[in-house]
Amino acid sequence: MINIHNLHASVESEGQMVEILKGLDLNINPGEVHAIMGPNGSGKSTLAAVLSGKEGYEVTEGKVTFKDQDLFEWEPEERANEGMFLAFQYPIEVPGVSNANFLKEALNEKRAYQGLEPLKAGEFLKLVREKAKLVELGDNFISRSVNEGFSGGEKKRNEIFQMAVLDPEFAIMDETDSGLDIDALKIVANGVNSLRDDNRSFLIITHYQRLLDYIIPDYVHVLMDGRIVKSGGKELALKLEEQGYDWIKEEVGVA
Amino acid sequence: MSDEQQLLEEFTSKEYEYGFVTEIEEDRIPKGLNEDTIRLISAKKNEPEWMLEWRLNALRTWQKMTEPNRPNVTYHKPDFQEITYYSAPKQKPQLNSLDEVDPELLKTFEKLGISLEEQKRLTGVAVDVVMDSVSVKTTFRDELKKHGVIFCSFSEAIQDHPDLVKKYLGTVVPTADNFYAALNSAVFSDGSFCYIPKGVRCPMELSTYFRINAAGTGQFERTLIVAEEGSYVSYLEGCTAPMRDENQLHAAVVELIALDNAEIKYSTVQNWYPGNEHGVGGVYNFVTKRGIAHERAKISWTQVETGSAVTWKYPSCILKGDHSIGEFYSVAVTNNRQQADTGTKMIHLGKNTKSRIVSKGISAGKSDNSYRGLVHISKHAEGAQNYSQCDSLLMGDQCGAHTFPYIENKNSTASIEHEATTSKIGEDILFYFNQRGIDTEKATEMIVNGFSREVLDKLPMEFAVEAKKLLAVSLEGSVG
Numbered sequence: 001m002i003n004i005h006n007l008h009a010s011v012e013s014e015g016q017m018v019e020i021l022k023g024l025d026l027n028i029n030p031g032e033v034h035a036i037m038g039p040n041g042s043g044k045s046t047l048a049a050v051l052s053g054k055e056g057y058e059v060t061e062g063k064v065t066f067k068d069q070d071l072f073e074w075e076p077e078e079r080a081n082e083g084m085f086l087a088f089q090y091p092i093e094v095p096g097v098s099n100a101n102f103l104k105e106a107l108n109e110k111r112a113y114q115g116l117e118p119l120k121a122g123e124f125l126k127l128v129r130e131k132a133k134l135v136e137l138g139d140n141f142i143s144r145s146v147n148e149g150f151s152g153g154e155k156k157r158n159e160i161f162q163m164a165v166l167d168p169e170f171a172i173m174d175e176t177d178s179g180l181d182i183d184a185l186k187i188v189a190n191g192v193n194s195l196r197d198d199n200r201s202f203l204i205i206t207h208y209q210r211l212l213d214y215i216i217p218d219y220v221h222v223l224m225d226g227r228i229v230k231s232g233g234k235e236l237a238l239k240l241e242e243q244g245y246d247w248i249k250e251e252v253g254v255a
Numbered sequence: 256m257s258d259e260q261q262l263l264e265e266f267t268s269k270e271y272e273y274g275f276v277t278e279i280e281e282d283r284i285p286k287g288l289n290e291d292t293i294r295l296i297s298a299k300k301n302e303p304e305w306m307l308e309w310r311l312n313a314l315r316t317w318q319k320m321t322e323p324n325r326p327n328v329t330y331h332k333p334d335f336q337e338i339t340y341y342s343a344p345k346q347k348p349q350l351n352s353l354d355e356v357d358p359e360l361l362k363t364f365e366k367l368g369i370s371l372e373e374q375k376r377l378t379g380v381a382v383d384v385v386m387d388s389v390s391v392k393t394t395f396r397d398e399l400k401k402h403g404v405i406f407c408s409f410s411e412a413i414q415d416h417p418d419l420v421k422k423y424l425g426t427v428v429p430t431a432d433n434f435y436a437a438l439n440s441a442v443f444s445d446g447s448f449c450y451i452p453k454g455v456r457c458p459m460e461l462s463t464y465f466r467i468n469a470a471g472t473g474q475f476e477r478t479l480i481v482a483e484e485g486s487y488v489s490y491l492e493g494c495t496a497p498m499r500d501e502n503q504l505h506a507a508v509v510e511l512i513a514l515d516n517a518e519i520k521y522s523t524v525q526n527w528y529p530g531n532e533h534g535v536g537g538v539y540n541f542v543t544k545r546g547i548a549h550e551r552a553k554i555s556w557t558q559v560e561t562g563s564a565v566t567w568k569y570p571s572c573i574l575k576g577d578h579s580i581g582e583f584y585s586v587a588v589t590n591n592r593q594q595a596d597t598g599t600k601m602i603h604l605g606k607n608t609k610s611r612i613v614s615k616g617i618s619a620g621k622s623d624n625s626y627r628g629l630v631h632i633s634k635h636a637e638g639a640q641n642y643s644q645c646d647s648l649l650m651g652d653q654c655g656a657h658t659f660p661y662i663e664n665k666n667s668t669a670s671i672e673h674e675a676t677t678s679k680i681g682e683d684i685l686f687y688f689n690q691r692g693i694d695t696e697k698a699t700e701m702i703v704n705g706f707s708r709e710v711l712d713k714l715p716m717e718f719a720v721e722a723k724k725l726l727a728v729s730l731e732g733s734v735g
Contacts, residue, residue, distance in 0.1 A: 055686065105693055109693055
């Protein structure tokens with residue numbers, strides 16, 4: 001699905017380019033769920049930003065192929081329409097644009113990209129109602145402005161809802177669990193689990209092991225100082241929760 | 256002569272060309288403004304003596320006035336002796352097909368979703384199916400007549416309905432009101448007159464009529480709308496299509512009179528030439544618009560302003576009658592070097608009068624966009640209520656948005672609310688759209704329309720869709 005090889009990327013900070021990713025390697029096959037954990041500042045969100053094409057980041061070295069194509073050849077909207085979805089850590093409020101309007105546009109852009117006709121209003125509403133149930137969002141939310149006045153939990157549920165409607169092949173979840181209470185966390189996790197299948201891959205970026213109790217990953221990676229320094233199964237996440245990151249720092253010799 | 260003066264000259268004296276040259280026969284009088292000019296204009300229009308006197312009186316008033324300096328707006332003041340005050344009939348060159356029209360203009364039409372038929376009409380292409388549109392026009396006229404609605408040009412009204420014109424002209428915007436109103440009163444070329452009899456609900460949106468009629472706007476336009484007791488009318492001026500008018504200075508006057516229990520809804524879409532990206536050329540739009548609302552009457556102004564190099568207008572309501580209502584809904588867009596200073600005045604005189612102001616300013620490029628509004632509550636306006644909301648949206652970091660709300664309250668029972676916000680279309684919000692597969696251009700359109708929705712919803716239906724597209728077209732290339 002996505003293959004990241006020796007990825008180096010810098011971000012501009014106070015007028016200077018600072019290297020954040022320093023040779024990251026990662027391969028995700030269709031149907032796999034990968035979790036990336038790491039201390040603050042290790043480059044987790046930078047990875048999400050670089051993959052999705054956010055401005056302000058510069059790739060200085062390395063290669064990423066998405067569906068066997070050079071990812072960096074595509075604009076952010078093309079990556080989205082190719083099937084990449086980013087669940088934002090801080091979803092944006094868009095006053096005056098309803099969830100329905102926003103999603104209809106997004107969905108129809110994707111359909112146009114695939115050479116399909118826009119969805120009829122009735123079909124769209126049916127789809128939206130069905131998917132809204134996944135994350136337990138009420139009917140009236142669809143006519144509300146995108147994320148405006150939403151609670152933290154509602155915003156995150158809305159991200160998962162959008163994901164469900166847009167039906168991506170590869171979803172990146174950037175600290176989706178941050179700021180969620182346990183009930184909201186379960187709703188979000190249930191939503192994600194119901195979308196898991198043999199063809200869809202996930203990259204779950206998280207600070208805490210907690211989310212991984214509910215979304216069981218196939219692989220767990222530890223990101224430190226811009227590189228993946230250790231990989232393992234679910235048990236690695238549990239060990240990190242118990243013992244922190246210090247033992248890995250010692251093991252791999254990262255300052 | 257400097258380049259700028261030369262351009263000014265060109266715009267004040269010559270038909271703007273879309274890349275083709277056609278000589279047109281024109282009936283015009285020499286440049287300059289004095290009593291003889293006024294007499295000549297009045298004589299050419301075959302006006303009665305009282306009208307001439309009214310004009311002369313206005314001229315004398317104007318001559319004693321000086322052009323005001325407006326804060327937040329800079330421009331070259333026009334030389335009033337260099338303008339030609341009568342030039343009729345203004346004929347656009349006739350073309351044989353749309354192929355002869357500037358392709359850029361056609362592209363814009365397409366983006367606005369304007370029908371082929373209308374594109375031809377707007378660009379002066381001879382239309383094959385003239386018969387059809389003539390018959391439609393006649394149908395409209397008959398329909399209006401049946402209800403006793405008078406809707407005609409101002410010149411016709413002076414001839415055919417002198418008593419009505421005499422009774423109401425200048426009662427809302429007196430000649431001496433301001434410099435440009437006085438100038439307009441002296442030299443106004445033509446405009447529209449509309450009279451709705453008692454208890455009549457005008458059977459059609461007068462905008463619909465305009466769609467067919469293509470009323471050519473004059474440089475000094477005069478509009479007078481009288482709604483008798485309990486009547487209703489919805490009127491729309493302007494056009495979403497780009498108006499490449501050749502006149503640099505536009506000084507119109509609009510007067511609305513809503514008698515007891517009447518309602519006037521006045522909508523404007525203004526898309527005059529804004530000048531190029533360096534601020535050369537473009538229309539100066541200095542308009543005086545005011546309505547008076549008698550008991551339980553309602554006046555509602557809705558405007559979408561995207562054009563003109565300099566816009567300076569404050570559609571206002573005098574809430575004279577008890578329980579009367581005034582509304583002002585505005586979207587003003589400025590891009591490149593455009594300057595807009597616009598807002599409203601709500602003058603509460605009657606008891607329990609209500610006003611509502613919703614102003615949305617969108618600034619892009621190096622433009623400046625100001626809201627300037629006055630809410631005045633007089634001593635006798637017991638229980639008056641005002642709600643104002645002024646929102647600004649900035650695109651990029653070289654434009655300006657300013658809000659100047661003035662409040663004068665002389666009655667302690669009044670309730671006045673004012674809210675203001677400023678937001679910016681930043682990279683974060685655009686990236687959110689991009690990541691959902693929506694490109695920057697479309698995203699900008701959606702954000703701007705969302706921002707303006709409350710105002711756009713007030714427009715007559717058939718214009719709302721075009722107005723939405725117009726906003727997007729006006730802001731093209733200003734983000735990303």
